[in-house]
Amino acid sequence: MKTTEDIFNILKIKFADAVIELKAGVPTEDYILINPFELDKVCTFLKNSDDYKFDNMMNLSGVDNANGKKTTSEDGTHKTEGGTLSVFYHLESISLKHKITLAVTVSIEKPEVTSVSEVWRSADWHEREAFDMFGIIFLNHPDLRRILMPYDWEAGYPLRKDYESPEFYQGMKVPY
Amino acid sequence: MNIYDIIFYIFALATVGSAFMVVTTRNIVHAAFYLLLTFFGVTGIYVLLTADFVAIVQLVVYVGGILILLIFGVMLTNKITNVQIKTGSLQLFPAAIGVGLFAGILVSALLNTEWKTAAGEAPKTTLNGLGFLLMNEYIIVFEVLGVLLLVALVGAASIARK
């Protein structure tokens, strides 16, 4: 049984560059912010090390932080610039019964995160979903396709806050 | 011409016509099904000759067995859906010469043979006599054939296992 803070301290020593900060004091749950390009190393360590054994990835969710600057041009179209996307990883150890939350934050212009689907196979579909909904590119993912939306969906990533429904899909009018 | 003649000609027509279609159709599966019709027609002719045992053996062996295996073969060696299974005609001329020669021999044999017409009724049932002959007079041939088939069966099984 290890708290998030213990794990953060150890990770900070082991992966000085990769582990960015501990977000504690956020109501209800703490999390550790990780460098998106070092994530797979941290995760491999967390999974394989005997002290932690985070063998189960419970959940992976993309989040649009909606902190970009929104501008409205003259013709009424909105445009968002800047801003970040996050990915939250909820890990647990079935044998040692402790939990931890990791997070990465990437810019919306270049949303690239290393994939952890090699570490936990369950991440495969979760990452596809995050790609589908937020457009986060998971590097080294074996099969990064859309999963819930149609394969030929061209109107962007629906769960981004600045998403607007298209008027037509494949020549068909989208009702409402 | 009585009714049996008419039935005979129907079966004969079916046999010959479908046999013709077997060789002319370009779709292999159609050919196989035409072959089924051919065998069926031959079965009918056997029945008209009161050779009921041979007729039913024909039905069981050819229609039930060989034809199904043929269809299996055709299906398993080709793409199965959305593909027209067709064969091309190769070497038309040599085939025509060969068929012509063979047909000539057959026709000349047909014309030059003295056909004997035997008097007397055909037996009502052939089964008893056939069984009797097989189990008495031709028992050795029968047994040898049985052993041969068994050997073939065991051989096929052992080849299939490899």
Place this chain on the structure above:
Amino acid sequence: MPLKTEEMVLNMGPQHPSTHGVLRLELQLEGEIIKAVKPHIGYLHRCFEKHTEVMTYPQVIPYVDRMDYLASMYNEFGYAIAVEKLLGIEVPERVDFIRVIMGELQRIASHLVAIGTYGADLGAFTPFLFAFRDREKILSLFEMTCGGRLLYNYIWVGGVSHDLHPDFVRLTREFISYFRPNIKEMNELLSFNKIFVERTANVGILPLDTAINFGISGPNLRASGIKWDLRRDDPYSVYNRFDFEIPIGDGRMGTVGDCWDRYFIRILEMEESLKIIEQALDQLPEGDVTSAIPKRIKPPVGQVYTRVENPRGELGYFIISNGSLNPFRVKVRAPSFVNLGIMDELCRGHMIADVIAILGSIDIVLGEIDR
């Protein structure tokens, strides 16, 4: 000379009798042997997560119902717990007990569908109707409580919408004594049927380490031989007050983690749920069930990931609040979504008929996968 063979691609679904909804499985076949399975999902996608962004917290509950439509009560249960944790409120004890009773009844109902349809998948149609006959009784109990038979909108944040019907306790007890023998009947009819065992034992074996790595949860994980049940290992609500067993797969008919184990775990779990319901009915306290429902739900800025043991596995809600009336982000960790990911791994080398057996034993609900 080796024969040249071609692989055949067979599309199973989206319209197929035993894909349990609109799922498309792309099977690569060599004869009848499966070389690879590619699930294509999303035919039922209805933007649940996008919808939540424009709704207030209580408004989300009816939408939660429609995810795993065979276990709506449990979806509400999980959501209510998550928001309560975000708000930091406690609910009256009676509410907790009612939630547990409803949740366990829902688990039985859901398992009955799983078992019945599994029988139907393998060609035995009668168990299907037997299971549905019993499930109807549970649905009637639900109807008596909240008016809905499939989608309830019953468990609210901070409470439940109505108190129990005066007859509920008596009728539930009657149901329990009626249902116990039916489990035995189901065992005789289906579970220990020779053909059924032949079809399911040693088919689709899921080893424990693979299962954990793929994030499999719920009965499917327990069938692989680990006592892992969130009701016991990460207790929520009042589950720590009840005495119940966690059945695990023991490979009685074949290997641990085969289809038969996954099926039989559900039978055993129904027994355990009955035990929990009995205990909860005995201990059911008095009280007001609507007193703790907040008038206005506006959680502070923060985030929470809570999970409950849904009939299909670990149902997780990841809710981020930005301090407004609408949730900023609701991500649902749907158990079926994760469980379906194992299909390819389990099906390879089996036959077409086994795909049905394996898919049925995983027990998916497409409403939850596609959300």
Place this chain on the structure above:
Amino acid sequence: MIYDFLLKLTGSEIAAGFIQSLLPLFVFILPFALFAVLLERKVSAHMQDRLGPMRTGYHGILQTVADIIKLVQKEDIVPTNSDKPLFNIAPVLVFTGSYAAFAAIPFSSAFIGSNIDLGLFFIVAVSGLVVAGILMAGWASNNKYTLLGAMRSAAQVISYEIPTMLVILTIVMMTGTLNLTTLSELQTGYFWNWMILGGPVAGLVKLAFIPSMFIGFVIIYISTLAEVNRTPFDIPEAESELVSGYHTEYSGMKFAMFFLAEYANMFAVSAIVAAVFFGGYQSPIGYLGNTLDILWLIPIEQFFWFTFKGVFFVFVQMWLRWTLPRLRVDQLMALCWKYLIPIAFVNLLIVGLITVL
């Protein structure tokens, strides 16, 4: 008997033969199919704690009639890329195969289509046509599910013909005949003369036959179940795997023909079992006609008993269908080749030995 009567009535061999060949269809198969579909529904319903059709007529007895009317009215859909000639012929061929089998079934001593010496052999032979029709349907539909169903069906029927034939061979060894009427006549008297109870032989030999006969009965019943694609051997039309197998693409009347053929086949194989092992058309308890000395009553009683036995075995088929799950293809083949055929062989040898001794 019927033939002679018809011959007298019409005065022409052809007309008599023609009418006689149509008799099983109109007198038996169509009413039977109507009845059997209703029976299937009611049997399944009552096994599943429900009522089944209740609205059309008293307790839904007109349901099948309503269904037939619906099927006749339905649009006949032919898939665009199907092989149209084969697609259209297939249901006819399937029905022909199952109908032809009725020619040799002895409904009573007075009512048998064709009293040929090869009756049993003939019935098994013409069922081969059904397979050809099923294969044709599966291939012509140009659909992977139908093709898989057809292939499974062909493999299954051909395999299960072997144990059937082996069991029939044991009967031939005992009785020395393939003629179904002769076979029925041999089992005359009371039910202890039935083949299942050792046949019309007397003494200790009879006791020796009983186990072999019982094994033979079980084998032939299982094989015939497989030959008519009924649960637990309904893998060619396994609705949970192959949608509905070889007749997935059929609708309307053509579907109805498959349906009719299926029920006709069910009765045909039940009739074989009844004729071979359960005394054919013979009554188990003697005839009312003999007691009352009304001779024309006997064939009618025989018809009743035969139909009763056939319908009973059809009922058992339904009973099994609504109780058992379905086998997998390889298990089905394993059952046939690894268990039924060897057992049938040994059984054949034992019966042969007893007969010789």
